[in-house]
Amino acid sequence: MGIVSLEPMLLKAYKNGYAVGQFNINNLEWTKAVLQTAQELNSPVILGVSEGAAKYMTGFKVVADMVKAMVNSMKITVPVALHLDHGTYEGAKLAIEAGFSSIMFDGSHYPIQENIEKTTELVALTRKLGLSIEAEVGAIGGEEDGVIGGGEVADPKECKMIADLGVTILAAGIGNIHGKYPANWKGLNFEVLQEVNRITKGVPLVLHGGTGIPDEMVKKSISMGVSKINVNTECQLVFAAAVRKYIEAGLDLQGKGFDPRKLLAPGVEAIKKSVKEKMELFGSVNQA
Numbered sequence: 595m596g597i598v599s600l601e602p603m604l605l606k607a608y609k610n611g612y613a614v615g616q617f618n619i620n621n622l623e624w625t626k627a628v629l630q631t632a633q634e635l636n637s638p639v640i641l642g643v644s645e646g647a648a649k650y651m652t653g654f655k656v657v658a659d660m661v662k663a664m665v666n667s668m669k670i671t672v673p674v675a676l677h678l679d680h681g682t683y684e685g686a687k688l689a690i691e692a693g694f695s696s697i698m699f700d701g702s703h704y705p706i707q708e709n710i711e712k713t714t715e716l717v718a719l720t721r722k723l724g725l726s727i728e729a730e731v732g733a734i735g736g737e738e739d740g741v742i743g744g745g746e747v748a749d750p751k752e753c754k755m756i757a758d759l760g761v762t763i764l765a766a767g768i769g770n771i772h773g774k775y776p777a778n779w780k781g782l783n784f785e786v787l788q789e790v791n792r793i794t795k796g797v798p799l800v801l802h803g804g805t806g807i808p809d810e811m812v813k814k815s816i817s818m819g820v821s822k823i824n825v826n827t828e829c830q831l832v833f834a835a836a837v838r839k840y841i842e843a844g845l846d847l848q849g850k851g852f853d854p855r856k857l858l859a860p861g862v863e864a865i866k867k868s869v870k871e872k873m874e875l876f877g878s879v880n881q882a
């Protein structure tokens with residue numbers, strides 16, 4: 595099947611009341627774990643790549659070529675989108691050139707008029723090429739590749755202004771944050787989410803910072819138009835914990851336990867377990 599645009603999978607999710615998970619990838623093992631799980635569960639999936647992760651993997655082209663080759667060699671038949679996460683204006687164009695099937699342009703830190711101008715240009719470019727585009731209003735809290743957001747709540751009117759530009763999907767800040775949620779987190783602002791969904795009716799919404807949001811809040815957000823949920827930190831945490839446990843047990847010192855294929859295997863299995871739990875929570879199982 596190759597990699598595809600987000601549009602068909604998210605319009606289907608929006609219409610049928612479930613969400614598709616975006617799982618950020620950091621290397622080959624990460625990508626393989628997510629793809630295997632999606633195929634096993636017959637679930638559509640979004641592979642998210644931040645600009646920092648792309649740089650770590652030596653460039654957008656390397657990432658795109660790796661993902662396309664893996665989808666082919668693993669005989670993946672479920673819909674897979676390769677999506678730039680929190681892309682800059684320049685980064686979005688580079689990802690498109692490299693062969694990504696979808697981009698996110700995060701113009702939330704610009705004044706609304708500049709956000710509109712840059713988003714308008716990128717909407718025209720992606721539409722011409724048959725790609726999908728996500729835009730953001732109201733910076734998501736926490737840190738993503740050095741970009742820090744305070745968890746602002748989006749203005750529904752500004753959300754409509756961006757949605758009306760023809761974006762495929764819209765990320766609206768509703769108090770969600772990247773990374774671990776603090777003990778004093780106030781929770782998601784469902785009043786704003788409800789209004790954003792009402793005023794942008796028909797445009798699938800995105801929930802960033804999916805790690806740590808209580809399950810009941812996740813389900814409620816899906817019922818209010820959220821069709822894409824991003825997960826990154828949780829996979830990183832379970833991967834690190836599983837590898838740490840392996841090393842602390844001294845298994846890396848037994849035989850060829852130091853072989854990275856053995857050393858990283860517990861982490862890979864932990865990612866697969868976490869992705870499976872999220873796909874079941876989001877309702878995307880058997881929706882491919």
